[in-house]
Amino acid sequence: MKIRNQLKLILNCCFTVLFFTACISKNKSDEMEIKVSNSLNFDRKEIVTVKRSQIEKIVKNNSEKNVRVKLKGTDKFLTTQWIDYDKDGKGDELLFQAEVQAKSVADFVIMIDTVKEPQSKVVAYSRFVPERIDDYAWENNRVAFRAYGPVAQQLVEEGKEGGTLSSGIDLWLKKVDYSIIDDWYAKNGKEAGYYHIDHGEGYDPYHVGASRGTGGAGVWVNDSLQVGKNYTNYKTIAKGPLRTIFELDYAPWSQYKIKETKRISLDLGSNFSKFDIILKAKEQFPNYTIGITLHDKKGEININKTKGWFRHWEPIDKTFLGEGIVLNPELVTQAFTNNATTPDQSNLLIVTNPSQKITFYAGFVWTGSKQVNEVTQWDEMLNKQAEIIQNPLQVTVN
Template sequence: MKKIFLWCVSAFLCLSCAENKSALTVTVTNPLATERAGEMVEVSMSEVSDLLKLADTAQIVVLDKEGEQIPYQITYDGKLIFPVTVASGATAAYTIEPGTPAEVDVKACGRQYPERADDMAWENDLVGFRAYGPALQARGEKGFGYDLFTKYNTTEPILEDLYASELNPESWKKVNELRKTDKKAADELVKTFSYHVDHGYGMDCYAVGPTLGAGVAALMVNDTIIYPWCYKTGEVLDNGPLRFTVKLDFNPLTVKGDTTVVETRVITLDAGSHLNRTAVSYTSLKETMPVVTGIVLHEPDGAVTTSAEGGYMTYVDPTTGPDNGKILMGAAFPADVKSMKTVLFSPEEKKMRNNADGHVLAVSDYEPGSEYVYYWGFAWDKADIKTPEAWNRYMADFAQRLRNPLKVEIK
């Protein structure tokens, strides 16, 4: 099992005794009439250090009300994050104090895969994702959208194994030799190691093509989407155990004749969540413009639920291949959304989009110099959320939590 030790900086603790606090209390209040379980909260690590008078080499622990350690992570931007559970309309208290942290399982992680055309792929204990990279674009492939990896029967990282199996050169050598004499047998051999086949813990059974895929945001001019293609450069900022964060920069877009507009995305996936937080910004944009979040439709009359007022939308995707179940897609929005709608492709565009049928779109405005923040992700009906009804409840609750955040006090 992949594990990591939690250290603030290194292995020793130094306190300046007399005037120091020995512990801090973090009080978390839930304003909603529903329980919040496993939700991640953030406090400033610099504030913790100042209040506890910690040296740069200090260690800390985070304790629940029973005095048991809970996992935490210090993020690239100086936040101390940890999961909390707070009953409906209630308050829960957690303690931060000097101590030796316990060993923690990695629940969120990822990396760039140069061996697979520069995929940037990441996962947590529930779901997996990837964004297509510069090597794929160099081949002329239009990998605009996010792709998905389903996951079940395990909470451990699976992407390393999936990629290693899919890309094993010895396996493909055997396939290519066999294809010379028996193509059907060669195809059957591929199924024994491909990540497009479920081997009991997850797979890639989602079709992206030249679309917005699983929830990419894009600017729009006169109802025409400006597709962003693949990312240009990527930097992993957080890599577990509880949060994965990656920054992706893109090649310049052409927006109303301006060829200097550059998109940046910061994508964050926390342990225990089906959805990624994504903050999108555009440099050099001269005016406020519509921005859409899109989920590709693989059926013209597919099961779509939209609630601009509630701040979420969902779609039931049929998946690729037989017997792969349904993928329950969704996006949620902390800020008001102008509209949500289904837009079907014309026959001509359908051919350009690998026979996808359209998008379900959430439409907002992007103001130059701001960030457009939204959440996107999925569930698989072979895993923990089995029905569209349960998924819609999850998404509605998630949106309500975004709009009614936990209140966190430290003293």
């Protein structure tokens, strides 16, 4: 009996070892390593992209809903997001936020697991806002923006109240890192002008009017800027939580009948919206010009054509607001201030080569948010953004 019990114990141990060996083997086959490299001399915390084709070995026999990413050597799972560009029900890209020290490599593991991912109110987010005519608004934990739609244009053209006629980009100034779009619009619906007053979370004191706001565009012809009107259609591609992406279409504008589509994206943690512009025209157009409003011309301007960033620093109430455009300097032909006597027509203008496609970044920082205290810090952020554009984080999947 004793020998039989000993044999039974040995067999149980063997089965246990085989079971765990099989599990380990299974888990290893459902894992891949990701290396994220930072070639710059400052620490970075950014959203990185892994294409579905790079991790097909994992997803082909598993649900993409169970794909998880964690920092290698830890049990720290990260928030992920799939982007389905063609809306076929399959994610085309997987996103996660990577922290990588200067001149370093960070290692991550992508795997299959049913563990729940961390949730947060700190997100990137966007949506169409029918309750405020037809705005399209977007935000993350640092900044918020909006653009104006066709009904808002129609109201102006019919001489009715409440409309806005502008292809400029509006800024909302946030003090908090959580989402405020839904709440501010809801409260503004009950109390007109609510979001123009700071109730502790920030507010919208920024005037766009017929100006370019921050990132509105036009064509510079004969010392005049020809611009479009409000967007005509929108398409939401991804609401968040790590990256929000959407498209705005504009009716043909200028003497060249330029039809414009803006694909705009905003990442969690960034002060800059990315504008991927697609242009089609009946006639060859001479340039594509991006602008920043100068409001009452009391601000300070810095044009850094060599590095490809252009900024405005202006007083707003008892604080300061810094606006900026960043792009590949090779695209820029000239940049200058256009001071006008007509209201909302004074802009800092960045003139680029004519092309069917162009990418630039438009962003801002507000001293009321405590993200910066002075203009030199804003210049440093613009310098870093220019370097980031030229030197994206390198992602390698093994």
